[in-house]
Amino acid sequence: MIYDNILDTIGNTPVVRLNRIAPDHVDLFVKIEAFNPMASVKDRLALAIINDAERRGVLKPGQTVVEATSGNTGIALAMVCAAKGYPFVATMADSFSVERRQIMRAMGAKVILTPAAERGTGMVKLAAELAEKHGWFLAQQFDNPANPEYHRQTTGPEILRDFANRRLDFWVTGWGTGGTLTGAGEIIKAARPDVKIIATEPAGASLLGGADWQPHKIQGWTPDFIPGVLNREIYDRLIPVEDADGKANARRLAREEGIFVGLSAGATLTAALKVAEDAQPGSTLLVMLPDTGERYLTTYLFDDLNQGSDDEWLAEQA
Numbered sequence: 249m250i251y252d253n254i255l256d257t258i259g260n261t262p263v264v265r266l267n268r269i270a271p272d273h274v275d276l277f278v279k280i281e282a283f284n285p286m287a288s289v290k291d292r293l294a295l296a297i298i299n300d301a302e303r304r305g306v307l308k309p310g311q312t313v314v315e316a317t318s319g320n321t322g323i324a325l326a327m328v329c330a331a332k333g334y335p336f337v338a339t340m341a342d343s344f345s346v347e348r349r350q351i352m353r354a355m356g357a358k359v360i361l362t363p364a365a366e367r368g369t370g371m372v373k374l375a376a377e378l379a380e381k382h383g384w385f386l387a388q389q390f391d392n393p394a395n396p397e398y399h400r401q402t403t404g405p406e407i408l409r410d411f412a413n414r415r416l417d418f419w420v421t422g423w424g425t426g427g428t429l430t431g432a433g434e435i436i437k438a439a440r441p442d443v444k445i446i447a448t449e450p451a452g453a454s455l456l457g458g459a460d461w462q463p464h465k466i467q468g469w470t471p472d473f474i475p476g477v478l479n480r481e482i483y484d485r486l487i488p489v490e491d492a493d494g495k496a497n498a499r500r501l502a503r504e505e506g507i508f509v510g511l512s513a514g515a516t517l518t519a520a521l522k523v524a525e526d527a528q529p530g531s532t533l534l535v536m537l538p539d540t541g542e543r544y545l546t547t548y549l550f551d552d553l554n555q556g557s558d559d560e561w562l563a564e565q566a
């Protein structure tokens with residue numbers, strides 16, 4: 249298939265059945281956003297925000313774009329800006345993985361780190377200050393309506409198309425900006441009101457559940473505030489998930505299904521398996537998997553993997 253531009257390859261991600269992890273009484277499918285060109289769901293949001301700003305005339309040719317990001321949005325914006333010829337600056341808490349910074353820099357972006365102690369709020373504040381001071385365009389993923397709108401135009405319709413004339417009982421997603429939950433969730437709810445929408449978030453930072461925010465390990469999920477674009481009315485059930493369960497299930501996806509994804513994907517699967525426990529036999533679940541495992545090689549997700557040779561294992565072989 250020939251494309252005119254890398255940006256034309258964003259979206260239309262595959263839905264894949266889980267064959268070994270799924271409990272026998274349900275059909276369990278995953279939508280793998282790592283098939284986007286920069287390997288996360290945030291490619292959609294980045295393209296949406298830049299296209300919308302161009303259309304509205306608020307982003308001028310050659311103007312610098314700035315955004316606060318836990319990584320995936322920055323990586324996606326770095327790609328979109330490189331392809332369209334805009335300089336890009338990311339502000340990012342220094343707790344997020346090193347490979348995220350380096351990918352952005354490899355695509356020509358500048359990365360300004362903020363102290364982890366200042367949380368998501370710190371990097372958002374710095375991005376706004378830099379935009380004001382230098383006249384840069386602020387992408388504002390947490391408040392920009394172009395974010396959920398793009399999921400209304402793409403992610404939601406893709407799911408409806410793929411499950412047309414098929415059973416779908418549950419759609420399960422986490423939230424970072426809430427763009428996926430809100431945009432795709434609204435479209436699914438409008439077209440198929442019987443589909444139950446399941447939202448999930450870190451158990452240690454269950455903001456939608458009314459708890460206080462505490463640091464958690466699920467990069468890309470749940471900043472220390474509820475974003476402006478998030479529609480709190482759209483989900484039917486909220487399932488908080490422990491970091492460790494997310495890790496275990498991300499690792500299971502890799503080992504048992506050959507699907508290599510990040511921690512938030514494992515956490516979303518954790519919520520789906522919980523739903524499956526008391527789902528009617530024959531139920532169908534669709535789970536959003538937001539990004540690739542390659543973004544986490546130096547993190548908690550893979551911290552127990554051997555970095556040297558597997559000699560001990562070899563010695564034990566008959």
Ligand SMILES: Cc1ncc(COP(=O)(O)O)c(C=O)c1O
Pocket residue numbers: 288289290320321422423424425426427428429467468469510512513538539
């Ligand atoms: C790794 C990861 N998982 C999940 C999400 C959630 O996506 P959304 O911003 O659409 O809520 C994001 C983005 O925030 C992410 O980077």
